[in-house]
Amino acid sequence: MRLHRNLVFATMDALNEIFNNGKYADKVIEQTLKRDKRWGSRDRSFIAETVYDIVRWKRLYAEIAEVKEPFDRENLFRLFTVWATLRGITLPDWPQFEGTPTRRIKGKFDSLSKIRKYRESIPDWMDELGVKELGEKVWEKEIAALNLQAPVILRANTLKTTKDKLRSALKDEEIISEPLKGYKSALKLEERGNVFRTQAFKNGFFEVQDASSQLVAEFLEVEPGMRVVDTCAGAGGKTLHLAALMENKGQIIATDIYGNKLKELKRRAKRAGAHNIDPRAIDSTKVIKKLYGTADRVLIDSPCSGLGVLSRNPDAKWKLQPEFIDRLIKTQAQIIETYSRIVKPGGKMVYATCSVLPSENEKQVENFLKNTEEGKKFKLVKEQKILSSETGFDGFYMALLEKKA
Numbered sequence: 001m002r003l004h005r006n007l008v009f010a011t012m013d014a015l016n017e018i019f020n021n022g023k024y025a026d027k028v029i030e031q032t033l034k035r036d037k038r039w040g041s042r043d044r045s046f047i048a049e050t051v052y053d054i055v056r057w058k059r060l061y062a063e064i065a066e067v068k069e070p071f072d073r074e075n076l077f078r079l080f081t082v083w084a085t086l087r088g089i090t091l092p093d094w095p096q097f098e099g100t101p102t103r104r105i106k107g108k109f110d111s112l113s114k115i116r117k118y119r120e121s122i123p124d125w126m127d128e129l130g131v132k133e134l135g136e137k138v139w140e141k142e143i144a145a146l147n148l149q150a151p152v153i154l155r156a157n158t159l160k161t162t163k164d165k166l167r168s169a170l171k172d173e174e175i176i177s178e179p180l181k182g183y184k185s186a187l188k189l190e191e192r193g194n195v196f197r198t199q200a201f202k203n204g205f206f207e208v209q210d211a212s213s214q215l216v217a218e219f220l221e222v223e224p225g226m227r228v229v230d231t232c233a234g235a236g237g238k239t240l241h242l243a244a245l246m247e248n249k250g251q252i253i254a255t256d257i258y259g260n261k262l263k264e265l266k267r268r269a270k271r272a273g274a275h276n277i278d279p280r281a282i283d284s285t286k287v288i289k290k291l292y293g294t295a296d297r298v299l300i301d302s303p304c305s306g307l308g309v310l311s312r313n314p315d316a317k318w319k320l321q322p323e324f325i326d327r328l329i330k331t332q333a334q335i336i337e338t339y340s341r342i343v344k345p346g347g348k349m350v351y352a353t354c355s356v357l358p359s360e361n362e363k364q365v366e367n368f369l370k371n372t373e374e375g376k377k378f379k380l381v382k383e384q385k386i387l388s389s390e391t392g393f394d395g396f397y398m399a400l401l402e403k404k405a
């Protein structure tokens with residue numbers, strides 16, 4: 001691979017924004033890719049993948065390069081040098097790469113790889129928490145899987161097309177995909193690419209949605225004509241899937257505390273041809289109280305640590321803090337307690353997270369069922385824990401609960 005100066009420099013600028021100015025990697029990459037219209041798909045994926053790689057391996061690379069935060073430009077180049085050397089990329093004779101200690105980099109990589117927190121490039125607290133929650137053996141495998149690059153998975157929008165028709169429409173646009181066994185509407189892309197530019201996307205034929213995430217709406221056992229409340233709808237990934245499963249019949253009330261996310265949901269719903277969604281921002285407690293006892297189905301896609309989606313968001317390793325997870329666990333307990341009241345007698349509810357930590361998942365459900373007045377009205381129908389190390393997709397949890405009639 002030949003390194004191009006403008007691509008490497010753009011990568012350095014992006015890393016500076018993420019590491020030194022606290023910006024989110026996905027937003028920074030999106031902005032960076034707009035910088036030069038002449039960049040082709042290879043150039044764009046070089047920038048995106050190199051930035052994500054260096055973010056993912058920050059702790060390991062910084063240790064090898066012997067640099068500490070905040071990283072100045074010279075330090076960022078040293079991180080890049082480690083990345084390139086470990087990938088066997090020949091460095092050009094630019095002044096920034098002069099005197100690169102190739103053998104020393106490889107030697108340090110070998111010795112640091114014996115220690116998990118360096119090998120997997122995670123903060124001490126995260127390693128300790130993972131062991132405490134999942135046990136040494138499972139955590140070891142799980143964190144390794146969460147460090148792999150996530151595949152791109154699409155969900156065919158059955159309001160407008162079928163999985164097979166979508167596959168052939170994509171093929172016409174030179175995008176090769178294959179169906180995923182066990183996932184009704186999922187297609188996996190053979191190669192990464194900017195699918196948002198395709199006509200198939202503009203036509204609303206698909207959404208990008210991880211395979212594990214595609215199991216959540218199905219878990220809720222919705223039927224056309226039902227009244228469904230998606231309590232933590234965000235920008236609507238799962239709301240749109242619910243609308244498709246309900247064939248646009250019935251009503252989906254989509255709530256979130258952030259009105260701007262619901263605006264994005266509206267835009268996506270329009271493109272997807274989903275007409276049965278009623279977005280409502282939670283700007284007072286009344287919004288939820290009015291819904292008590294009214295829904296056949298309730299989805300709580302709860303705010304969580306996101307530890308199951310580190311493959312997609314590697315910068316969460318550095319942005320998450322243990323105190324934040326402690327607070328989240330309290331919020332999740334309150335959310336289940338309050339939103340479960342929306343379910344009508346005989347109705348069902350799914351509690352889901354994209355975390356792999358039992359304290360955000362099965363322990364929350366156990367606590368709700370055993371220790372809360374509202375929980376005593378429910379029984380657990382089934383639950384599914386998805387580990388990335390077992391499926392190759394995001395880590396997720398979902399529990400289906402039924403309210404006694």
Ligand SMILES: C[S@@+](CC[C@H](N)C(=O)[O-])C[C@H]1O[C@@H](n2cnc3c(N)ncnc32)[C@H](O)[C@@H]1O
Binds near residue numbers: 236256
């Ligand atoms: C895991 S995300 C939802 C993702 C979304 N369901 C999807 O499939 O694209 C959790 C959402 O909960 C929202 N949220 C956080 N606290 C909340 C609360 N107390 N009530 C409702 N929504 C909340 C966040 O704004 C965020 O959009």
